[in-house]
Amino acid sequence: MTQHGTVLTIGGQLGDDSATVFENLDDVQFTDAASSMGSWSATVPSDGGFADAIFEDIYIYHEDDILFGGELESFDDDYSAGTTTLSGRGALVTLDRVTDTVTYSDTTVYEALRDAWSNTQFDVSVLPPNRELFNKTYPSESDHIRKWGWEGDDDGLTGIDTSGAFVERNRLVIDDPNLMLDDTNGGTQYPSIRPDTSVRYFAMLVETASPVTEFKVGLKQMNLSGTQWDTVSYDTPQRFHVFHFEFADGDDRYRPMLETTGETLEILRTELMAPDPDGFATIDEVELEGTVFENLQRLHELGAYTFTVRDYGTLDIEAVPVGTIAREPDWRVTDATRTLDFTDYANVVTVHGRTRNDGTQATATRKNQSEIDELAARGVGDNGEIQHFEKNPELETQSEVDSRAERLLEESVNERDEAGTLEIAPQYVAPGFTYPVSNWGDAFQYGSQIGTNSLYFDGTSHAEFEFTYSSSDGPDGGVWTTELWLHPDCIASLNADEWVTLLHVQNETAEAEIRLYGDGSINVGEPAGSAYMTRTDPGVLRDGDAQRLSVVWRHDERRVYVDGQLEAEYSSANPSEYDQIYVDADGATCYIGADGDGNHHYTGGIDDVRFWVDSGPRSQATIRETYDIDLLETEADLGAMPVYFRFDDMTDPSTFINDGDVAQYNTDTTNAGAEFQDAFGQLEEVQYSLGTGDTISLDFDISGRIDTELIKTQRTSRSNRRSL
Numbered sequence: 001m002t003q004h005g006t007v008l009t010i011g012g013q014l015g016d017d018s019a020t021v022f023e024n025l026d027d028v029q030f031t032d033a034a035s036s037m038g039s040w041s042a043t044v045p046s047d048g049g050f051a052d053a054i055f056e057d058i059y060i061y062h063e064d065d066i067l068f069g070g071e072l073e074s075f076d077d078d079y080s081a082g083t084t085t086l087s088g089r090g091a092l093v094t095l096d097r098v099t100d101t102v103t104y105s106d107t108t109v110y111e112a113l114r115d116a117w118s119n120t121q122f123d124v125s126v127l128p129p130n131r132e133l134f135n136k137t138y139p140s141e142s143d144h145i146r147k148w149g150w151e152g153d154d155d156g157l158t159g160i161d162t163s164g165a166f167v168e169r170n171r172l173v174i175d176d177p178n179l180m181l182d183d184t185n186g187g188t189q190y191p192s193i194r195p196d197t198s199v200r201y202f203a204m205l206v207e208t209a210s211p212v213t214e215f216k217v218g219l220k221q222m223n224l225s226g227t228q229w230d231t232v233s234y235d236t237p238q239r240f241h242v243f244h245f246e247f248a249d250g251d252d253r254y255r256p257m258l259e260t261t262g263e264t265l266e267i268l269r270t271e272l273m274a275p276d277p278d279g280f281a282t283i284d285e286v287e288l289e290g291t292v293f294e295n296l297q298r299l300h301e302l303g304a305y306t307f308t309v310r311d312y313g314t315l316d317i318e319a320v321p322v323g324t325i326a327r328e329p330d331w332r333v334t335d336a337t338r339t340l341d342f343t344d345y346a347n348v349v350t351v352h353g354r355t356r357n358d359g360t361q362a363t364a365t366r367k368n369q370s371e372i373d374e375l376a377a378r379g380v381g382d383n384g385e386i387q388h389f390e391k392n393p394e395l396e397t398q399s400e401v402d403s404r405a406e407r408l409l410e411e412s413v414n415e416r417d418e419a420g421t422l423e424i425a426p427q428y429v430a431p432g433f434t435y436p437v438s439n440w441g442d443a444f445q446y447g448s449q450i451g452t453n454s455l456y457f458d459g460t461s462h463a464e465f466e467f468t469y470s471s472s473d474g475p476d477g478g479v480w481t482t483e484l485w486l487h488p489d490c491i492a493s494l495n496a497d498e499w500v501t502l503l504h505v506q507n508e509t510a511e512a513e514i515r516l517y518g519d520g521s522i523n524v525g526e527p528a529g530s531a532y533m534t535r536t537d538p539g540v541l542r543d544g545d546a547q548r549l550s551v552v553w554r555h556d557e558r559r560v561y562v563d564g565q566l567e568a569e570y571s572s573a574n575p576s577e578y579d580q581i582y583v584d585a586d587g588a589t590c591y592i593g594a595d596g597d598g599n600h601h602y603t604g605g606i607d608d609v610r611f612w613v614d615s616g617p618r619s620q621a622t623i624r625e626t627y628d629i630d631l632l633e634t635e636a637d638l639g640a641m642p643v644y645f646r647f648d649d650m651t652d653p654s655t656f657i658n659d660g661d662v663a664q665y666n667t668d669t670t671n672a673g674a675e676f677q678d679a680f681g682q683l684e685e686v687q688y689s690l691g692t693g694d695t696i697s698l699d700f701d702i703s704g705r706i707d708t709e710l711i712k713t714q715r716t717s718r719s720n721r722r723s724l
Contacts, residue, residue, distance in 0.1 A: 007061040008042050008086075010053050010072060014061065020053070028060060030068045030090070040070055041087040050075040050084060058088065101289045108280040109303030113319055116299055123234045125242040128203050128275040129303065129321040143659070144172040147192050147256060147270050148181065170632050171209060172267040174260055181258040182218075191222045191253035195274055198250035203273040204243040209266040211237030218257035219245045226251070229259075240318060246277075342380070346388035346412035347371035351405040353395040362398040364405035368413050373492070377544055388412055453648040454607035454677050455592075455656075459490065461673030462594035462601060463656065467643060468587035468666050481612040482514070483550045483627070484592075487605035491543045494518025500602040501595040502549070507588040513595065514551060516541060516602065522560055522567070524551055527595070534558055536568040546605075548627040552617050559617065564624030590643075593674065605677070611643035611660070632659060643667065647676065 006028045012019035022044045030040035040060065053072050060068040070090015077084045104112045110128055117124035144167050149160040160166060164176025174181065202219060218229040230243040256270070281303040288295040299305075305319055353362035367385075376384025390408060395401050455463060482503060490500055499515040504527075506512075515523040519538035526532035540562055541547055550561040560568040592609065593602040610631075612618055626636060631644065638644060644660035653676055658667040 008044065009059045009061070010086075011056045013059050013066070030060060030070075038068070038070075038091055039087065039089050040068060041085060043083050043085050046077055046079070046082050046084045050086065058086075058090070101287065102295055103285070103287045104283050104299075105285040107283050108277070109283060109299065109305070110280050112283055113296075113299055113303065113305060116296055117319065120296075123236060123238050124319060125205065125240050126319045127205065127242065127321065128273055129280060129305075143657075144170075144267065144270070147272070148172055148258070149192070170268075170635050170638075172270075174258070174266070175264050177260055177262050177264050179258075179260045182220075182255075189222065189255060191255055193219075193254035193256065193272055195252050195254075198252045199254075199274045200247040200250035201275060201277050202245040202254070203275065204245070204256070205269075205271040205273070206241045206243070207268045207270075208239050208241070209268055211239050212241075212263050212265055213237045214261055214263070215241050215265070216259040216261060217241075217243045218259070220255050220257060221247060221251040222253035222255060224249060224251050227257075229257070342386055344412070344415035346386050346409070346415075347375065347381075348385050348387045349405055349408045349412055350387065350389050351395070351401050351408060352389070352391045353397070353401045354393045356396070362396065362401040364398070364401045366405045366409040368409060371413055374544060377492070453646070454485075454487070454605045455647045455671070455674040456605050456677050457593040457602050457674050459601045459603040461675075462598070463592040463669070463671045463674050464590060465592075465643075465645075465656075465658075465667055465669040466587055466589050467658075467668070469642075469664060479614050479617055480553045481550060481610075481614070481618040481623070482553070483548060483608070483610040483612070483623075485546060485605075485607040485609075486516075486541065486549055487546045487607075488516065488541055488543050488603075489605070490603035491516065491518060491520055491541065493603075496538075499523065499600060500593075501591070501600040502593070502602055502606075504591040504595045505588055506590075506596050508586055511596065512553065514549070515600070522549070522551075524553075524558055524560060534568070534570045536560055540567050543604075550618075550623050550627065554617055557617065559620075561620065561623050561627075564620065564627045566620055606674075607647055609643065609645040609647075610641060612640050613642060614640055645669075 006025045007014070008022045008025055008028060009016075009019040010022075014021065022042070025042055025044065027043040028040075029042070031038045040058070042060075050072070054074075056072050058070055058072050059066055068090055071088045072086055073088035075084050075086050102116065104115075110126065114126045117126060145159060148165075160172075162179075162181060164179045165172070165174050165181050167173070204217060204219075206215070206217065208215070214231065214233040216229060216231040218227060220227045224247075226247050226249070228245045228247065230245060232241045232243065283302065286302070288298050300319065303321070305321055347368045348365065350363065350365045355361045372381075372384040374384070375381050375386065380386070388408070390404075392401075392404060395404055457463075484502060486502070494500070494517065496519040497517065499517045501513060502516055503514040504511065511526060513523075513525065513527045515527075515533075517523065517535070517538075520541050521536045521538045522540050523533050523535040525534055540560070541549065548561075548563050550564075552559040552561075557569065557571040559566065559570075589596070592606060594600060608630075629636070630646075631638060631641075632646070638660060641660045642665040643658055645656055646659055647656055654671050655669045656671055658665075658669065660667075
């Protein structure tokens with residue numbers, strides 16, 4: 001029997017004679033919490049018979065899928081409206097409730113999970129633990145070429161030269177349904193997978209744009225000539241595919257291979273994992289008895305795993321080790337909010353010891369001045385101060401009180417809780433799971449990767465790169481636009497006419513620079529003399545906030561934008577006054593966070609650096625359209641972008657990756673001391689609101705305090721991963 005919309009049944013499941021069924025409900029809500037049982041509520045037409053249904057089983061369905069099961073615990077009649085609000089507790093129902101007994105011995109939790117899931121109706125991707133070697137991937141054309149291509153040389157791959165395979169729109173497109181993607185047809189083969197140490201065990205996660213029913217991938221060892229293939233097949237077509245390869249001997253040079261068997265496909269990303277099997281959690285012997293769900297849950301707990309349903313329609317599940325980096329769901333954000341809670345926070349603490357017989361007592365006050373300055377700039381507290389007092393009768397000496405004050409200050413500073421709520425279009429996401437958020441406060445919505453990873457410059461560091469164009473004539477057009485996401489942390493420490501350098505570009509004949517001054521103004525131009533520089537009004541940029549700075553360079557005009565808003569524009573009748581960025585086959589050198597002499601260092605975060613080159617000045621409408629989006633995730637056209645640094649690949653902290661036009665521009669990068677950062681927030685609760693205007697509300701904990709899965713204090717953000 002086909003139901004419609006959101007359905008609630010009381011006293012049994014759909015199809016049971018004993019079940020009371022309510023269809024097409026407009027007001028049904030239920031929550032799924034990370035550490036407790038969820039709750040539910042629904043408004044239904046009154047029938048006066050709910051008193052006898054207390055503690056009856058209830059089930060919630062949406063578009064024929066069972067989502068939630070629980071009990072009816074209370075009801076509230078609204079006689080004027082003719083409705084009754086029902087409520088109770090329960091849990092998400094996603095697996096068959098079939099009692100079973102399973103036994104595993106002399107194996108790993110990882111292998112047991114793969115076996116247990118294979119006996120269910122779900123198509124499950126189980127990711128291995130300890131996958132630290134290759135656990136970061138980002139979907140760009142250059143990423144695909146670096147893994148799957150073979151044009152180039154031993155220093156790097158620059159293209160794919162096979163009929164039926166090409167990169168387009170940040171995807172690896174296979175438009176031949178019977179293609180063998182491997183360079184065995186002649187020529188020199190170069191390794192595209194180069195672990196730092198010899199590796200014999202690999203796992204590969206491949207995400208395709210559309211679901212496929214069968215997929216075959218291989219790996220070859222370049223030094224030892226070993227080859228292995230793995231094939232995945234599904235009852236229901238899937239988008240996420242995990243392959244496993246175990247070689248007899250280790251190698252440090254590999255290449256991937258791919259074979260299509262009757263289907264074309266587009267690959268969005270390829271993630272290589274090189275886990276150490278010796279570090280897998282082991283099972284000597286275990287017997288599990290219960291429902292399929294209970295047994296799977298206990299197996300996951302044995303190996304510190306969690307699992308999430310990607311798609312109810314295709315029964316697609318991913319099981320991952322707790323604390324590893326997980327790609328965010330393909331959610332569509334409808335609304336987002338972010339809040340700070342200072343209830344238990346303090347940046348000034350005073351501790352009083354026990355009152356002595358003579359009426360005196362030891363007292364100590366401690367302050368965190370950097371926290372005070374930060375909150376004062378935001379207008380929080382009493383000139384930035386938030387105080388906490390403690391009377392401790394167990395302390396008597398001054399040294400005891402001093403020590404307690406120092407510990408209390410450290411604890412109190414870390415109690416600045418940050419939370420967020422995100423509304424998305426309905427799908428399943430898992431509470432307790434860790435998703436990427438921004439390093440930089442409330443500047444970005446969840447779901448955006450800009451700011452999630454970034455470089456932090458500490459006032460002594462910088463990054464630099466050299467890039468050359470493939471033709472001696474330089475690119476067509478030649479009107480450049482440079483863009484940087486900035487999170488300054490240095491303006492307040494500068495005098496009005498002191499500056500730090502954000503960007504410095506130089507070639508053999510000219511140089512150009514962007515400076516940030518202590519009054520928040522921006523100065524743009526050739527640093528050889530002030531006549532060639534153009535400085536904006538004060539207050540263009542601020543400390544502590546994330547802002548997109550965009551500068552359009554042309555020989556007779558300059559424009560400065562912040563967050564897509566025009567802040568300053570200049571024009572000159574003398575083209576020689578306004579030198580512009582120019583790059584040809586002779587190349588140019590660019591410094592980020594310092595000038596060409598290694599002076600005027602910037603302090604703060606920088607992310608998402610872009611160099612565009614167009615036939616004319618880039619318009620404000622175009623800048624506003626793209627300034628706050630991740631260009632790879634939105635599949636933007638990068639044909640006019642020679643340089644695109646997202647600072648996302650932390651595999652080698654001494655370099656960074658260019659996701660721009662690597663076919664036309666050769667880029668050699670060096671990170672001179674800037675720190676890669678990333679931040680993650682734990683999803684605490686999911687509230688489902690089904691009916692008219694379906695949404696899901698997600699409550700995140702992205703606190704500043706030290707938690708199990710997150711360390712984020714002051715200016716430094718790191719993820720703290722458990723060892724599995």
